[in-house]
Amino acid sequence: xxxxxxxxxxxxxxxxxxxxxxxxxxxxxxxxxxxxxxxxxxxxxxxxxxxxxxxxxxxxxxxxxxxxxxxxxxxxxxxxxxxxxxxxxxxxxxxxxxxxxxxxxxxxxxxxxxxxxxxxxxxxxxxxxxxxxxxxxxxxxxxxxxxxxxxxxxxxxxxxxxxxxxxxxxxxxxxxxxxxxxxxxxxxxxxxxxxxxxxxxxxxxxxxxxxxxxxxxxxxxxxxxxxxxxxxxxxxxxxxxxxxxxxxxxxxxxxxxxxxxxxxxxxxxxxxxxxxxxxxxxxxxxxxxxxxxxxxxxxxxxxxxxxxxxxxxxxxxxxxxxxxxxxxxxxxxxxxx
Amino acid sequence: xxxxxxxxxxxxxxxxxxxxxxxxxxxxxxxxxxxxxxxxxxxxxxxxxxxxxxxxxxxxxxxxxxxxxxxxxxxxxxxxxxxxxxxxxxxxxxxxxxxxxxxxxxxxxxxxxxxxxxxxxxxxxxxxxxxxxxxxxxxxxxxxxxxxxxxxxxxxxxxxxxxxxxxxxxxxxxxxxxxxxxxxxxxxxxxxxxxxxxxxxxxxxxxxxxxxxxxxxxxxxxxxxxxxxxxxxxxxxxxxxxxxxxxxxxxxxxxxxxxxxxxxxxxxxxxxxxxxxxxxxxxxxxxxxxxxxxxxxxxxxxxxxxxxxxxxxxxxxxxxxxxxxxxxxxxxxxxxx
DNA sequence: CTCTGTGCATAAAACGTTTTCGTCATCATT
DNA sequence: AATGATGACGAAAACGTTTTATGCACAGAG
Numbered sequence: 001x002x003x004x005x006x007x008x009x010x011x012x013x014x015x016x017x018x019x020x021x022x023x024x025x026x027x028x029x030x031x032x033x034x035x036x037x038x039x040x041x042x043x044x045x046x047x048x049x050x051x052x053x054x055x056x057x058x059x060x061x062x063x064x065x066x067x068x069x070x071x072x073x074x075x076x077x078x079x080x081x082x083x084x085x086x087x088x089x090x091x092x093x094x095x096x097x098x099x100x101x102x103x104x105x106x107x108x109x110x111x112x113x114x115x116x117x118x119x120x121x122x123x124x125x126x127x128x129x130x131x132x133x134x135x136x137x138x139x140x141x142x143x144x145x146x147x148x149x150x151x152x153x154x155x156x157x158x159x160x161x162x163x164x165x166x167x168x169x170x171x172x173x174x175x176x177x178x179x180x181x182x183x184x185x186x187x188x189x190x191x192x193x194x195x196x197x198x199x200x201x202x203x204x205x206x207x208x209x210x211x212x213x214x215x216x217x218x219x220x221x222x223x224x225x226x227x228x229x230x231x232x233x234x235x236x237x238x239x240x241x242x243x244x245x246x247x248x249x250x251x252x253x254x255x256x257x258x259x260x261x262x263x264x265x266x267x268x269x270x271x272x273x274x275x276x277x278x279x280x281x282x283x284x285x286x287x288x289x290x291x292x293x294x295x296x297x298x299x300x301x302x303x304x305x306x307x308x309x310x311x312x313x314x315x316x317x318x319x320x321x322x323x324x325x326x327x328x329x330x331x332x333x334x335x336x337x
Numbered sequence: 338x339x340x341x342x343x344x345x346x347x348x349x350x351x352x353x354x355x356x357x358x359x360x361x362x363x364x365x366x367x368x369x370x371x372x373x374x375x376x377x378x379x380x381x382x383x384x385x386x387x388x389x390x391x392x393x394x395x396x397x398x399x400x401x402x403x404x405x406x407x408x409x410x411x412x413x414x415x416x417x418x419x420x421x422x423x424x425x426x427x428x429x430x431x432x433x434x435x436x437x438x439x440x441x442x443x444x445x446x447x448x449x450x451x452x453x454x455x456x457x458x459x460x461x462x463x464x465x466x467x468x469x470x471x472x473x474x475x476x477x478x479x480x481x482x483x484x485x486x487x488x489x490x491x492x493x494x495x496x497x498x499x500x501x502x503x504x505x506x507x508x509x510x511x512x513x514x515x516x517x518x519x520x521x522x523x524x525x526x527x528x529x530x531x532x533x534x535x536x537x538x539x540x541x542x543x544x545x546x547x548x549x550x551x552x553x554x555x556x557x558x559x560x561x562x563x564x565x566x567x568x569x570x571x572x573x574x575x576x577x578x579x580x581x582x583x584x585x586x587x588x589x590x591x592x593x594x595x596x597x598x599x600x601x602x603x604x605x606x607x608x609x610x611x612x613x614x615x616x617x618x619x620x621x622x623x624x625x626x627x628x629x630x631x632x633x634x635x636x637x638x639x640x641x642x643x644x645x646x647x648x649x650x651x652x653x654x655x656x657x658x659x660x661x662x663x664x665x666x667x668x669x670x671x672x673x674x
Numbered sequence: 675c676t677c678t679g680t681g682c683a684t685a686a687a688a689c690g691t692t693t694t695c696g697t698c699a700t701c702a703t704t
Numbered sequence: 705a706a707t708g709a710t711g712a713c714g715a716a717a718a719c720g721t722t723t724t725a726t727g728c729a730c731a732g733a734g
Contacts, residue, residue, distance in 0.1 A: 005690065016692095048690085054691090341720060341721085353685095366682070389689090394723095395689085
């Protein structure tokens with residue numbers, strides 16, 4: 001089949017162990033034979049079998065990424081993809097591969113934890129999952145090394161996009177532009193939503209804004225359809241908001257659609273702001289005012305933390321790494337008052 | 338450490354081999370002991386070590402995906418992500434995991450082929466790579482089971498998005514709308530570009546359209562920036578085209594930007610069409626006329642083909658699987674003449 | 675009673691590595 | 705000359721499985 005270490009050893013007239021040691025830079029092998037071994041290995045194209053090596057060393061140099069939801073299309077959300085991209089780049093840089101951990105595997109249901117164990121990944125990144133799911137909880141409480149994105153399990157490593165500051169920045173901007181009647185069409189129940197909602201309430205409280213309860217409407221991330229409907233309802237309020245903060249950029253698109261179909265124009269009649277600041281969205285007109293999350297960095301830091309954890313397993317848990325965002329003022333929020 | 342087959346065997350008072358056979362549905366084990374073994378395995382949470390199993394059986398149930406370019410951000414192109422998503426879903430359905438094959442792994446350069454071999458993937462999907470790269474060629478000529486997307490290596494399995502028909506459909510539509518002076522801002526050298534370009538030339542030849550050479554301008558996929566510049570040049574032609582076909586939807590955005598900045602409006606002054614029909618693009622106004630590629634299906638079929646190949650390695654190579662697209666008439670192509 | 679088959683279980687080799695321990699020179703030190 | 709240290713290598717166990725070959729008891733057939 002493939003060329004093994006045994007082949008190298010035979011050609012060199014050495015034992016298998018000698019070859020192994022030569023290739024792995026052990027001290028007790030003469031410089032001369034090391035050279036010879038390496039040359040022969042090179043010549044006949046020897047590549048260590050990662051499986052066999054991992055079986056022995058308990059290191060696969062493989063990181064799991066869990067990225068799933070009931071809809072099975074989270075891969076399509078640009079924010080998460082950007083994170084995955086950053087994660088992949090850093091992992092690659094440090095010599096790790098990444099494998100996507102599936103939920104149902106070959107008919108049989110296999111829990112995430114079992115799956116990770118079975119594949120012997122060195123660590124796992126929980127990116128875009130339902131953190132309240134029981135299986136995820138089980139995984140989080142196991143001894144599996146893991147890093148989570150935008151959700152903190154106590155004692156575990158974690159990367160957070162700074163939603164508190166993000167909300168603060170965008171609200172400050174909107175208020176600065178003269179808005180008082182600000183609606184918030186927010187996402188579903190999650191840590192991210194919690195962070196953003198509480199930042200929202202804290203802000204309006206501190207600034208003495210009077211926000212009627214119907215201005216805070218639960219919707220769904222990544223769904224132009226829901227945003228469309230929920231925005232329509234918002235427009236039907238007795239007293240219309242002058243500005244709507246959307247759950248994310250996708251929602252902003254759906255919402256803007258609803259606004260325009262209602263015969264209103266943006267930002268003359270009503271202002272809109274998004275969240276995420278994905279690359280594509282910045283290309284469309286009118287340029288959406290939004291808060292860019294640095295998904296690339298989030299992903300990269302996640303890999304850094306996870307690999308750090310893998311290298312020194314007994315180090316105390318670090319504080320969550322908080323990645324700042326950046327306000328992108330566009331053309332969809334009008335100065336009023 | 339983890340619970341192994343040996344633990345099960347001890348509890349059951351059986352040999353390791355008996356347990357293995359019981360779990361793997363071998364015939365020569367009594368129904369009674371099979372039941373007992375399965376119960377015990379279940380109870381103590383035994384999960385076979387995929388590494389050890391793979392080492393012995395030469396099957397990892399792991400598929401590689403190569404997705405790379407010099408820019409390292411192909412993950413961010415929606416078309417490819419959609420394909421990856423479809424691929425992942427089908428692979429998952431059939432019990433396979435997927436791992437992303439890196440190029441540089443841990444400082445050391447490792448060729449794609451070596452990397453695949455070393456990880457012992459059962460097969461590999463070439464999605465979005467430079468097919469003219471020497472390493473890719475080497476991989477394609479090896480005995481590694483592989484499937485390619487939108488590029489045919491002779492004798493290998495392949496999925497093609499129907500670019501010929503796609504170009505034909507969109508050109509027919511545009512001509513039907515009365516356009517004669519049609520420009521084509523196309524992507525970089527690749528099979529996809531070849532297919533689209535030849536379909537373009539074939540069409541204009543068959544329909545007796547006179548297209549000045551400067552209407553066919555090489556640009557870059559997935560780059561609003563290049564499209565912006567190249568569109569500006571197009572607008573400077575003595576006789577402006579009435580319609581521009583863009584390399585993809587990203588380019589369409591860049592191009593539309595250039596058009597609007599030139600003080601022209603779409604589609605009144607000039608028409609534009611994209612290519613890809615990604616989900617997000619369909620939400621923006623004006624709705625882009627474009628050709629939707631069914632990336633989901635492309636990915637799914639790729640997995641189907643690859644797994645088929647893995648199951649029966651000696652079957653003759655099938656004809657390329659051609660996945661049709663769908664014209665999405667939007668609002669960016671005006672009826673003229 | 676012997677032979678042969680059958681049903682069930684075990685022993686052991688194998689997959690390709692890493693790593694611990696031991697061996698055996700050689701050479702310097704008492 | 706005995707001892708010890710050092711340097712270079714090999715033997716073998718181990719990682720957790722699968723699979724082939726083997727054994728053994730018991731049945732029925734001659």
